[in-house]
Structure formats: structure tokens, C-alpha cells
Amino acid sequence: MSELKKKSLIALAWDWSAKLYSQLVGLVVTIVLARIVTPAEFGTVALVMAIVGFSQIFCDAGLARALVQRSKLLPIHYSSVFLFNLSVAAILSAVVFLAADQIGVFFNNPSLAAVAEALSCLFLFNSLGSVHAARLTRDLKYDILAKARFLAASCAGLVGIGLALKGAGIWSLVAHAIVFALFKSLVLWLRSGWAPTLEFSRKALGQLWGFGFRMFLSGLIDQTFERIDMIVIGRLFSPATLGFYDRAKSINSLLVRYSSSSLTAVLFPVLSSVKNDVARANNIVMSLLGLLSLYTFFVLGLVYLLSAEIILILFSSKWVDSVPYLQLLVLGGFGAPLGALLLNVLRSKGKSREYLRLEIYKKSFRALCMVVGFAWGIEGYLYGMIVAAIAGTYLNVFFASVQMNTGQWVLFRPILTQFVIVALCVPIVLGMNQALQLSLLAGLAAKTLVFTVLFLGLNHVFRTSSYLGLREQLSAATGGR
DSSP, X not given: OOHHHHHHHHHHHHXXXXXXXXXXXXXXXXXXXXXXXXXXXXXXXXXXXXXXXXXXXXXXXXXXXXXXXXXXXXXXXXXXXXXXXXXXXXXXXXXXXXXXXXXXXXXXXXXXXXHHHHHTTHHHHHHHTHHHHHHHHHTTOHXXXXXXXXXXXXXXXXXXXXHHHTTOTHHHHHHXXXXXXXXXXXXXXXXXXXXXXXXXXXXXXXXXXXXXXXHHHHHHHHHHHHHHHHHHHHHHSOHHHHHHHHHHXXXXXXXXXXXXXXXXXXXXXXXXXXXXXXXXHXXXXXXXXXXXXXXXXXXXXXXXXXXXXXXXXXXXXXXGGGHHHHHHHHHTTTHHHHHHHHHHHHHHTTOHHHHHHHHHHHHHHHHHHHHHHXXXXXXXXXXXXXXXXXXXXXXXXXXXXXXXXXXXHHHHHHHHHHHHHHHHHHHHHHHHHHHHTOOHHHHHHHHHHHHHHHHHHHHHHTXXXXXXXXXXXXXXXXXXX
């Protein structure tokens, strides 16, 4: 095994475990809160987090990614980006804090104001550790990033659960978000081995700006469409409806997006380091695409089948209105992880112009689907997003195939193969469950077992490249045993 491959696999393991642990801690906190506070209160916090999350992109302006991508860097580059990020974060914190009352008026929800004031500090806390995280990402030191998430998630979880048990309600979730951001940046400062200076150079920023600004525009477009659903639903529907939708969206993100994002986060610096070796880079992408396709469609199929059980067992029957939203979300959930992997082909080669053009195409089509879809309510919007995910995947494959100098079918094949397999398995399992009329827990166990056996069995029978790649990786990991 090559040194780069070994290093990247170790980084992947650290990154995946950190995200899994922090998300599981967050899930435990959410479960406790879901049994104490109302869906309307969850919707209120979710709306403010959507506003803060969208605005956060302005703090970085794509410069952290430029730090990871650029081949040659000097200390002045890091310090200049740090001071720039911190300055913008201070401005955004002040703006959100001072505009909190107007935010509440716009959404016809006075309780938004206090929550917005409290969460306005997140801009500063997140920006304090952004350059430290970029340096560690560049060096594939994901063990330190993982430990930062471990400690931050643990401290935030203890605070959130402690406040929930004392009846703090909505403020438990607010405190959890603040403590996580603060402790994560604090640990990065203490463990990264780097501290910023007061040196600032416009020239240094300018050298990063070409790549960084296009990545900023791409990120701005991405964050707009990532958060716009929460903002539109918060404006047009009740806080309780937004709470049901946010619960479904958060589960979908936990089970699909965050786990696969470890793969793509590690892939960017790995591909950047071998971008001049086309054959080697293409082999890495194809291997990971096969594994990710198998994983993604397995998870999507299983979550679709178990959506009711997940909601009812974890959050109680008062959240049952989240079930149809979750089912529709997972139907289009393949677009995000597969797209993130393929987009790294463009990012790693410094093709920020093509990256931006691709994002504009995809988001323009998604905007059309969103406008048309919301005419039929939230369900109409979600059906539109399924269509947008299909179109987006095609565009990702097209642009990636051009950069890899390979045929589109080569990239489409593992994706379509796993889609067909999961499409065969799900109706069989649903028919079995309807015929047997099992209890909640028995149905969960039976559907999980039967779907897993069917999915892996069909992959084995048809000897799919994704399945064979998984067996090869498992064999390598166990020393051929």
C-alpha cells in the first residue's frame, strides 16, 4: 500500500469517526430535547440556524479552500486570511445581533429575536478556528481535527442535556450550538501548533483570491439553495411545520450526507497532491465512486423503509408528521454525496471556473424546480428536488468525465447499477411488511435484515464492481483473511 493511500485511509477513518461521534452526540441531545420542547420551538431555532449558516459563507470567502489547494504558501498567507475572516465575522455578528427584532417581524415570530441575538456569536467562534482547520486539512492531520470534534461534541452534549433536564427547553439547543463552536475552535488553537500574527498583506490575499473567490461564489450559490428551503418554509408555513421538516432533513443529513462527506473531505487534498498523475487520480475517483454508490443507495433504501420506525422510536408520536418529508428527502438524497465526490475532480485540479459554471447550471435548474414545486406545497417542492438531483448528477458526471478524459458511461455505470438494485429490493420488503403486519420493533428488525440480505445478495449475484471493490478493500484491511 502506497504511503499516500495509507495516509489518506487513516485520515478518512479519523474524519469519519469524528463526524459520526459528534453527530451521534447531537442526536442524543436532539432526542432529549424532542421529548421536552415542541416542534414549533425546534422550528424557531432551525430558522435562525439557517440564516446564520447562510451568512457564514461570507466569513471565509473561499480563502480556506484556497489555502488547501495552493501548492506554495508562506506564513503571511495564513495570517492574512485569518485576519480577513475574523474582521468579516465581527461585522456579521453585529449585523445579525442588531437586526434580530426585524428578523422576528419579517417571519412573524417574535421569539426569533432573542434566539438570533444569542446565536449571532457563532460567526466569531467559527472563524477563530477556520484557518487552523485549513492547515490541518492540507497536511491530512485529521486526527487533530477529529479530537477537536470529539471534545467539542462531548462538552456541548453535556451542556445541552444538562439544560434540557433542568427545563431550559429551546435554550438547550441554542447552548449546544454555541458551546460546540467555541470548544472546537479552542481545541484547534491549542493542538494545531500554529498561531496567527498581526501581519496582513493584500498581495497575499490577492494570490489566493482567483481560486478562492470562484469557490466563494460556488459556496454562496450552494449555501443559498441549501438553506433557502428552511427560510421559505419559515416564511410561508407555521413554526411547527418547519420543525417537522427540519427533523426529517436533519435525519437525512445525519445518515447520508455527513458520513459520505468524510470521504469527499479527505479526497480533495489527496487528489490535489496527485493532480499531475492523471491515471492515478482517475483510479482513486473510480474506486471511491463505486464504494460510495453502494453505500449511498444502501443507506437511502434502508432509511426509506424505516422512516416511520426512526421517527416514532427516537422522537415519539408527536413527530409523526415528519415521516412523509423524510421519505421524500431520501428519494433525492443520492445527489449530495455523489455530487460532492465528482466535484472534487474539478476542485483538486484548480478548475474553479468550470466548478462555478457547473454550480450555476445545477442551481438554475434547481431554482426552477423549487419555484414550480412550492406551488403544490412542501411535498411538491420535495418532488421537484428529486428531479433536480437526477439532473444534477448527470451534469456532475458530464463535467467530471471531461476532466478525467473518460466516457460518461464509465462513471454512470456504478451509480445506475446500485439504483436498479435498490429499486428491486424496496418493493419486495414493503410487500413483505404489509403482508405480515408486524409490530414496530419487529418490523424494524425484519425490514433491516431482509433488505440487507437482498441488497448484498443481488450485488454478489451480479458481481457488481462496487461490491467487488468493497470485498477487495475489506480483504486488504484484514490482511487477506
